[in-house]
Amino acid sequence: MRKTRIILCGACGKMGGNVLSLLQDDAEAVAVCGVDLYPREIGIPVYTSFADIREEGDVIVDFSSPVGLSERLEYAKAHKLGIVLASTGFSADDLNLIDEYASSVAIFKTANLSLGVNLMQALCKAAAQVLGDNFDVEIIERHHNLKKDAPSGTALMLANSINEVFEGQKKFVNGREGIVGARTKNEIGIHAVRGGTIVGEHEVMFAGEDEIITISHSARSKRVFAAGAIRAAKFLKAKEAGMYEMKHLLAEENTQENM
Ligand SMILES: NC(=O)c1ccc[n+]([C@@H]2O[C@H](COP(=O)([O-])OP(=O)(O)OC[C@H]3O[C@@H](n4cnc5c(N)ncnc54)[C@H](O)[C@@H]3O)[C@@H](O)[C@H]2O)c1
Numbered sequence: 001m002r003k004t005r006i007i008l009c010g011a012c013g014k015m016g017g018n019v020l021s022l023l024q025d026d027a028e029a030v031a032v033c034g035v036d037l038y039p040r041e042i043g044i045p046v047y048t049s050f051a052d053i054r055e056e057g058d059v060i061v062d063f064s065s066p067v068g069l070s071e072r073l074e075y076a077k078a079h080k081l082g083i084v085l086a087s088t089g090f091s092a093d094d095l096n097l098i099d100e101y102a103s104s105v106a107i108f109k110t111a112n113l114s115l116g117v118n119l120m121q122a123l124c125k126a127a128a129q130v131l132g133d134n135f136d137v138e139i140i141e142r143h144h145n146l147k148k149d150a151p152s153g154t155a156l157m158l159a160n161s162i163n164e165v166f167e168g169q170k171k172f173v174n175g176r177e178g179i180v181g182a183r184t185k186n187e188i189g190i191h192a193v194r195g196g197t198i199v200g201e202h203e204v205m206f207a208g209e210d211e212i213i214t215i216s217h218s219a220r221s222k223r224v225f226a227a228g229a230i231r232a233a234k235f236l237k238a239k240e241a242g243m244y245e246m247k248h249l250l251a252e253e254n255t256q257e258n259m
Pocket residue numbers: 009010011012013014015016035036037038062063064065066067068085086087088089110111112113114225
């Protein structure tokens with residue numbers, strides 16, 4: 001079978017480097033070119049704009065930033081490519097645009113491409129279902145000192161999953177400062193810690209009367225996300241237009257394993 005041809009947006013960044021390094025030993029996928037605001041020599045052609053791309057691809061993998069999102073989506077639509085949106089920090093307008101394009105483009109979007117965090121998401125939902133309103137939910141995320149967005153996309157993803165159990169009744173409180181008064185029941189507190197080279201840590205605390213349950217995940221290297229992005233690209237190749245996420249990929253991989 002022909003390899004999945006990846007156009008790597010953000011190719012010259014940290015995640016781009018991790019994806020390229022993993023692809024060196026991948027028999028099923030290859031990076032045909034990259035797009036980056038600051039191109040440098042990385043072994044594949046790198047363009048500053050999608051309009052300059054000469055290579056043919058199957059899937060765009062985006063590890064850059066929300067800036068330039070519409071150009072990426074339009075290129076995917078015009079060339080009938082899938083797109084893995086792994087960047088984080090999208091605004092409400094960006095999310096609406098992504099939804100609009102999902103009617104004509106196969107879009108895989110997740111704030112966290114690791115298997116562990118996706119399991120954590122399911123565990124947090126199950127915990128919220130059992131514990132209900134009797135336990136206060138607080139999320140603490142820790143990342144390196146270069147991270148641009150806060151709170152992390154993963155923290156928001158976890159908060160949204162938990163809030164689904166409460167039918168959207170909880171409001172997110174980012175950090176606390178000053179005389180904030182007693183904590184109300186309808187809050188999910190989210191706290192962003194930044195320092196050093198921390199790859200990514202997420203802790204969800206369910207604090208009840210005299211007992212605390214903590215569900216946590218720690219990424220020890222960025223490779224785990226790069227591997228997830230490559231899996232997502234292979235999954236997305238030749239998929240119909242629509243929105244896809246990790247649960248669809250895991251369901252398909254499990255079906256294939258059981259065949
Ligand atoms: N979904 C996940 O699992 C996951 C995991 C890790 C990182 N991320 C996200 O991926 C993104 C990149 O992370 P990183 O650590 O590699 O950052 P980085 O700053 O090291 O790299 C980003 C690269 O993208 C380029 N870039 C920025 N804006 C661009 C644009 N508009 N067009 C083209 N290129 C552009 C930069 O020049 C840089 O080379 C961030 O949004 C981060 O939060 C997501």
